[in-house]
Amino acid sequence: MEIEQIEILEFLKRHPPFQELPAEQLQQVALSIDIGYFKAGSEILRFNEPLQALHLIRSGAVETYRRNGDLYNRMSEGGFFGEQGLLRGAKVRFPATALEDTLIYFIPDEIFQQLFDDNEFFADYVQVGDSERRKTSKASSQARADLLGATVSTLLSREPVTIGSDASVWQAAQLMTEQSVSSLLILDTEQHLAGIITDKDIRSRLVAPGLKSEIPVTDIMSANPVTIEQQQYIFEAMMLMLRHNLHHLPVLKRQQPVGVIAISDIIRFESQSSLYVVSRIFRQQTVDELQALVPDVHACFVRMVNEDANSQMIGSAMAAIGRSFKQRLLELAEAELGPPPVPYCFLALGSMARDEQLVLTDQDNALILDNRFDPRLHDDYFKQLASFVSDGLAACGYTYCTGKIMATNPEWRQPLHVWQQYFQNWISQPSAERLLHSSIFFDLDGVWGELKWAEQLQQLVSKLAQKQPLFLASMTRNALSRTPPLGFFKDFVMEQDGKQNNILNIKRRGTAPFVDLIRIHALAIGSTESNSFSRLQQIIAAKVLPKGRAEDLRDAFEVIAMTRIRHQAAALRNGEEPDNNVLPEQLSEFERKHLKEAFQVLSNAQKFLKFHFKA
Amino acid sequence: MLYLGPDQADQTKQDSTSTDWQQYYQQQAAIAKHPLLQQFYSNGMIAASTPISQVPLVAIDFETTGLSAEDNGIVSIGLVPFNLQRIFSSQARQWLLKPRFALTDNSVTVHRITHSEVSNAPDLSAVLPELLPLLAGKVAVVHYRQIERNFLAASVKVRLGESILFPVIDTLELEARLHRARPLSWWDKLRRRQQVSIRLDASRSRYQLPPYRPHHAVTDAIASAELFQAQLSHRYSPDTPVSELWC
Numbered sequence: 001m002e003i004e005q006i007e008i009l010e011f012l013k014r015h016p017p018f019q020e021l022p023a024e025q026l027q028q029v030a031l032s033i034d035i036g037y038f039k040a041g042s043e044i045l046r047f048n049e050p051l052q053a054l055h056l057i058r059s060g061a062v063e064t065y066r067r068n069g070d071l072y073n074r075m076s077e078g079g080f081f082g083e084q085g086l087l088r089g090a091k092v093r094f095p096a097t098a099l100e101d102t103l104i105y106f107i108p109d110e111i112f113q114q115l116f117d118d119n120e121f122f123a124d125y126v127q128v129g130d131s132e133r134r135k136t137s138k139a140s141s142q143a144r145a146d147l148l149g150a151t152v153s154t155l156l157s158r159e160p161v162t163i164g165s166d167a168s169v170w171q172a173a174q175l176m177t178e179q180s181v182s183s184l185l186i187l188d189t190e191q192h193l194a195g196i197i198t199d200k201d202i203r204s205r206l207v208a209p210g211l212k213s214e215i216p217v218t219d220i221m222s223a224n225p226v227t228i229e230q231q232q233y234i235f236e237a238m239m240l241m242l243r244h245n246l247h248h249l250p251v252l253k254r255q256q257p258v259g260v261i262a263i264s265d266i267i268r269f270e271s272q273s274s275l276y277v278v279s280r281i282f283r284q285q286t287v288d289e290l291q292a293l294v295p296d297v298h299a300c301f302v303r304m305v306n307e308d309a310n311s312q313m314i315g316s317a318m319a320a321i322g323r324s325f326k327q328r329l330l331e332l333a334e335a336e337l338g339p340p341p342v343p344y345c346f347l348a349l350g351s352m353a354r355d356e357q358l359v360l361t362d363q364d365n366a367l368i369l370d371n372r373f374d375p376r377l378h379d380d381y382f383k384q385l386a387s388f389v390s391d392g393l394a395a396c397g398y399t400y401c402t403g404k405i406m407a408t409n410p411e412w413r414q415p416l417h418v419w420q421q422y423f424q425n426w427i428s429q430p431s432a433e434r435l436l437h438s439s440i441f442f443d444l445d446g447v448w449g450e451l452k453w454a455e456q457l458q459q460l461v462s463k464l465a466q467k468q469p470l471f472l473a474s475m476t477r478n479a480l481s482r483t484p485p486l487g488f489f490k491d492f493v494m495e496q497d498g499k500q501n502n503i504l505n506i507k508r509r510g511t512a513p514f515v516d517l518i519r520i521h522a523l524a525i526g527s528t529e530s531n532s533f534s535r536l537q538q539i540i541a542a543k544v545l546p547k548g549r550a551e552d553l554r555d556a557f558e559v560i561a562m563t564r565i566r567h568q569a570a571a572l573r574n575g576e577e578p579d580n581n582v583l584p585e586q587l588s589e590f591e592r593k594h595l596k597e598a599f600q601v602l603s604n605a606q607k608f609l610k611f612h613f614k615a
Numbered sequence: 616m617l618y619l620g621p622d623q624a625d626q627t628k629q630d631s632t633s634t635d636w637q638q639y640y641q642q643q644a645a646i647a648k649h650p651l652l653q654q655f656y657s658n659g660m661i662a663a664s665t666p667i668s669q670v671p672l673v674a675i676d677f678e679t680t681g682l683s684a685e686d687n688g689i690v691s692i693g694l695v696p697f698n699l700q701r702i703f704s705s706q707a708r709q710w711l712l713k714p715r716f717a718l719t720d721n722s723v724t725v726h727r728i729t730h731s732e733v734s735n736a737p738d739l740s741a742v743l744p745e746l747l748p749l750l751a752g753k754v755a756v757v758h759y760r761q762i763e764r765n766f767l768a769a770s771v772k773v774r775l776g777e778s779i780l781f782p783v784i785d786t787l788e789l790e791a792r793l794h795r796a797r798p799l800s801w802w803d804k805l806r807r808r809q810q811v812s813i814r815l816d817a818s819r820s821r822y823q824l825p826p827y828r829p830h831h832a833v834t835d836a837i838a839s840a841e842l843f844q845a846q847l848s849h850r851y852s853p854d855t856p857v858s859e860l861w862c
Contacts, residue, residue, distance in 0.1 A: 004833040005704055007828065034703050034705055035837065035840075037844035059823065101822055102823075
């Protein structure tokens, strides 16, 4: 029988956990619901007042707070609140305020309790949602705030333990034991940092090769180690450690070491532990074992999203994981094929090089070989190396590149001088195909081997591109071929020509044109950065855009990137294959509003680009 | 008796603020002959000075076979009681009715109620004993009052021999007060400025209320109740005397 509250019933059918209820129970819920309207800014629930209903958001957005006024949760259409109060004494525990004009469906306490008792799925959903939220807001609301907002100096608990560069390994080991530390900084005669040794270095570089402990500590230390300044953010430290797979990171203040942070100092800030995933990657012995880590990678991605990490953190963590897979595969390949006949550099291209990788990604890679490379003698080795890595990456979820931008393709397995020639030709004589190559290859990052060659290529691009207006104009024309939509109307995407689409490809219409646009400005100012946010920093510093425009770009890019990330995380949570196709009806009114504004920023920036580079 | 056809409708609007509905209900309770109407009026009406936050409200919506109360009939009635805090959709009611006049194909398309559904439905007279007590003592809220007030007046007159009249708050009229306060100037017309739409869905979207499937009596009644709560919270104090809103 059709009930009269059909709008309510239809709404419940669209939202978990209600949509999972049997039809009869769902009708009963729909029949029990009362409704109330709350103007933006008005109070919905006050602390400790009696609570009679579960509050389900029909439209609008709501924020709940802790007693001390800290934000507890923010929800939009389909979100619900008050369940904790109902389960614990029918009093309001988290006061709620309407963030936008909001319509609330009230589900009476007795119906809520009945669902909770009768329906295991419902109870799980409510409770898991509850504990998940509490976990993320307790362990991490503090940690998250710190990870994003606190500086490295807050992690330092003791002075660094140091020793002079004239000391022997034996003296160093003595000191480490005395002070019970696992790492030691080595200072030169001017008290500047010369290197670092760790327990592991002593094992692997002294004991294992059978050296005597009288040798100088400088013989086995890691010279010129990666460091961080004490006023940098904790999440930057995390990114550095991820990127270089470090377990100890010296902290400097005006060139002087003031401490060391260890991986364990950071892991407690980051429960999902992309750091753990990375360290596990390096412990796997076969491609099969690496493949078995894929679920962990996905879980890590979803948890970062749940814990409100920003797109830069997620993008660099996923890129670090991808890079680690490549590095480990190269180690395994060299173990199988033997050492390389001439030195090489393995390159990551595209999103991994930009530190903007997500879970759904193909492998773009290439090989720079030593200039002494002789195809007849050496290519067989590098062909096998490239295949090993490429097949291994495909097994680990990084699909083959359909455009054949892979080191398995002989065109992209060339000595350094050939690469330099490629890059010069692409810039001086742009054609459609070459422009496409430029947009892929100019976002490059050395992953393994002779990393300095990757840097040399970056320098080359930065030197040549900014002096070639024709090249920049051609890149601009290319970049403008992909435009953002105008906005949303009800459940479809409104195109700029008035056409309506039901699906929005958030990569093709959002993040990709953004990345293209930022790249062109970055090339124009001679930047050697690959990450879009780092490029924007330099664009801001170079003052080439009207005041405030680059900052708008940064915020708008974040909105679009996070929409894409949340969309993929939602797919993973539901056990579906993540993709880039966002259905407008899946977005909340809140998200649509912000997306629409972000698209507007992108559209204006494209117009400016066109004018600026006379495309 | 006090049946107001479409022509006189404007007149009610004229003296709306001066109508003393409490007094009117007292008079009618004494005059009315039909027991249903006697009962309806003897429930009384709140004083004109009552703050809107204290007023028991009921949102109603009729689906009809056409726009004129004289030549068309009611196909369905939806109602939902509410106040400024809550819309009691759990107590919402809906009746399908067999209209006095045949369904036109056009009206079938509009509200999707078919000939066969209606042919098994009761006549309004069978529903009045249930309907009138739900309206008694409450102030009705409608979107475009000409429909509900005139159709009920005309239909009740035919069946009970006496008409019925009650105060209504018209959410369309409240929107018109805001957006139609003055006609478009020649300058606006020159710039082809459009009148702001005060239809139900357009009005609702101005208060960020979600779109609903229209022309379903209970849904439209709930939609009007939500709109009224939104209008009140944005534009009126809860202490506003009901006399400033009803007519």
